[in-house]
Amino acid sequence: VSFLAHLQAVVSQVDGALACSVMGFDGIPVETFQDQAAADLDLGTTWVEYAAVLAQLKNAAPLLKTGGVAEVSINTEKVITVMRLVSPDYFVVLALKPDGNYGKGRYALRIAAPKIRDEL
Amino acid sequence: VSFLAHLQAVVSQVDGALACSVMGFDGIPVETFQDQAAADLDLGTTWVEYAAVLAQLKNAAPLLKTGGVAEVSINTEKVITVMRLVSPDYFVVLALKPDGNYGKGRYALRIAAPKIRDEL
Numbered sequence: 001v002s003f004l005a006h007l008q009a010v011v012s013q014v015d016g017a018l019a020c021s022v023m024g025f026d027g028i029p030v031e032t033f034q035d036q037a038a039a040d041l042d043l044g045t046t047w048v049e050y051a052a053v054l055a056q057l058k059n060a061a062p063l064l065k066t067g068g069v070a071e072v073s074i075n076t077e078k079v080i081t082v083m084r085l086v087s088p089d090y091f092v093v094l095a096l097k098p099d100g101n102y103g104k105g106r107y108a109l110r111i112a113a114p115k116i117r118d119e120l
Numbered sequence: 121v122s123f124l125a126h127l128q129a130v131v132s133q134v135d136g137a138l139a140c141s142v143m144g145f146d147g148i149p150v151e152t153f154q155d156q157a158a159a160d161l162d163l164g165t166t167w168v169e170y171a172a173v174l175a176q177l178k179n180a181a182p183l184l185k186t187g188g189v190a191e192v193s194i195n196t197e198k199v200i201t202v203m204r205l206v207s208p209d210y211f212v213v214l215a216l217k218p219d220g221n222y223g224k225g226r227y228a229l230r231i232a233a234p235k236i237r238d239e240l
Contacts, residue, residue: 041185041186042185043186045183045184045185046184046185046186049177049180049183049184052176053173053176053177056172056173056176057169057173057194060169061196063165063169064165064166064169064196065161065162065163065165065166066161066163066166066196066198066199066201067196067197067198067199068196068197069194069195069196070195070196070197071193071194071195072192072193072194072195073191073192073193073194073195074177074189074191074192074193075189075190075191075192075193076181076184076186076187076188076189076190077187077188077190078186078187079186079187081186103223
């Protein structure tokens with residue numbers, strides 16, 4: 001089982017992609033592919049925080065009249081982050097430069113999510 | 121002071137837009153424009169939950185190495201929601217149909233945010 005090929009495929013096909021990871025809702029990555037150009041970027045703290053947000057939204061879903069959460073994006077001045085649920089226990093996260101191809105990033109995660117799910 | 125014109129302008133220029141609101145981080149709307157076609161849609165519970173998420177991210181920002189959160193998007197099977205910070209106390213939120221024009225929605229909020237801030 002190798003998630004890494006899927007994660008690397010996402011990063012390589014999306015302009016401005018920095019890193020892509022499969023992680024649990026505790027924010028601990030199962031596997032990460034980080035672009036060498038982004039090696040200095042410490043995404044760990046941010047991802048733990050974002051994972052907590054995603055977990056909160058997942059747990060709130062039964063209360064909401066707008067359906068279960070499928071995708072969340074959190075954008076700061078420095079990094080665009082797109083997350084997509086893969087299974088009840090895992091999600092995939094993609095970090096992009098602020099001028100990266102956001103639409104392509106969302107699309108790439110949508111395509112990758114079922115492939116990653118099949119390998120979990 | 122009327123936010124309503126700005127909110128209505130956002131909804132009218134974005135295909136698939138359902139409602140646009142200025143609200144505090146407690147999830148209480150200051151002003152809302154909801155498309156008549158979406159009058160049945162109860163967004164209140166969802167927005168209170170999303171406001172809590174946004175508040176959590178705003179408070180966590182000093183801890184994160186990726187900068188302050190400017191925009192958050194939460195997408196379910198039924199509704200796409202884009203939120204953008206307007207001031208330390210308020211944000212603007214746009215709800216769209218799942219097939220609505222997401223990119224245009226983000227753009228419209230980016231343009232509307234400073235105009236709304238000027239009126240707060």
